[in-house]
Amino acid sequence: MGSPESRFSAQVERCFSRGASAYPRSATLQAAVAMRLARLARPLDTALPSGPRADLGAGSGLLSRALETQLTDAPLLRLDACAALLEQEQPPQRALQRLWDLNQGLPQELEGAALLASSFALQWLEQPALQLSGWCKALRPGGALVLAVPCSGSFQIWHHTAERAGVPCSALPLPDPTTLLETAAAPLALHHYQLLRFSRPNRGARAFLHQIKTIGAQASPAARLQPGQLRQLIRHWPGPEHAIVWHVLVLVGQKR
Numbered sequence: 001m002g003s004p005e006s007r008f009s010a011q012v013e014r015c016f017s018r019g020a021s022a023y024p025r026s027a028t029l030q031a032a033v034a035m036r037l038a039r040l041a042r043p044l045d046t047a048l049p050s051g052p053r054a055d056l057g058a059g060s061g062l063l064s065r066a067l068e069t070q071l072t073d074a075p076l077l078r079l080d081a082c083a084a085l086l087e088q089e090q091p092p093q094r095a096l097q098r099l100w101d102l103n104q105g106l107p108q109e110l111e112g113a114a115l116l117a118s119s120f121a122l123q124w125l126e127q128p129a130l131q132l133s134g135w136c137k138a139l140r141p142g143g144a145l146v147l148a149v150p151c152s153g154s155f156q157i158w159h160h161t162a163e164r165a166g167v168p169c170s171a172l173p174l175p176d177p178t179t180l181l182e183t184a185a186a187p188l189a190l191h192h193y194q195l196l197r198f199s200r201p202n203r204g205a206r207a208f209l210h211q212i213k214t215i216g217a218q219a220s221p222a223a224r225l226q227p228g229q230l231r232q233l234i235r236h237w238p239g240p241e242h243a244i245v246w247h248v249l250v251l252v253g254q255k256r
């Protein structure tokens with residue numbers, strides 16, 4: 001049976017596995033954020049100590065490859081719990097991958113890391129702030145954290161529509177950006193932090209839910225909506241004048 005947490009973790013892995021082949025061409029926001037993070041990390045290039053570098057929740061490697069084009073030296077170890085997503089990368093990157101459940105913390109080999117990067121992955125973990133604190137601890141002095149994570153405040157359209165429709169909101173609960181920022185600000189000197197607001201066209205509830213499912217990001221600890229509830233949600237969903245909005249915390253810092 002397993003605990004509710006391990007069942008959710010398995011659900012996350014199953015969903016991403018199903019969406020794996022579509023992920024590289026469909027995850028356009030994630031690709032844009034990976035490029036932005038890599039540009040933000042570029043000034044750190046000569047300032048980084050030597051030591052292990054990793055992309056946590058690397059998926060198909062969007063962020064790893066973006067960082068490798070901006071930074072010289074060592075490539076990044078790609079850690080992820082979803083084998084099918086890791087398999088979207090070709091050799092030689094396949095040699096840099098490690099199947100790993102980040103809910104267990106980091107593997108021993110990342111103690112004293114020089115660079116820990118992660119994009120759109122922390123929100124899937126059971127305790128994002130606790131894991132983030134562990135990532136900061138694992139960095140060696142001068143080591144850098146490069147992070148992007150969608151936060152609470154995203155998808156107001158979904159939350160408000162569910163409320164008006166009188167149905168549960170089955171969105172993944174997202175972490176509070178202030179808590180994450182405070183967690184990182186204590187051990188790190190922050191070079192950059194920003195809560196970015198990405199607005200995407202609203203083509204209706206069906207199209208929105210379909211887009212999430214296409215990339216395998218539909219897992220949620222909330223119960224799935226019954227067909228009648230889904231119809232209610234679709235009926236109450238507002239028109240294109242209301243955009244789909246993501247709030248993404250972006251942060252670059254170095255261990256003191």
Ligand SMILES: C[S@@+](CC[C@H](N)C(=O)[O-])C[C@H]1O[C@@H](n2cnc3c(N)ncnc32)[C@H](O)[C@@H]1O
Nearest residue numbers: 030057058059062080081082101102119121124
């Ligand atoms: C939206 S994808 C982001 C992938 C990549 N970082 C990017 O920006 O394209 C979220 C990733 O987090 C991974 N993930 C979720 N829970 C995880 C866990 N417990 N341990 C390791 N990886 C996990 C998923 O398998 C998936 O690859």
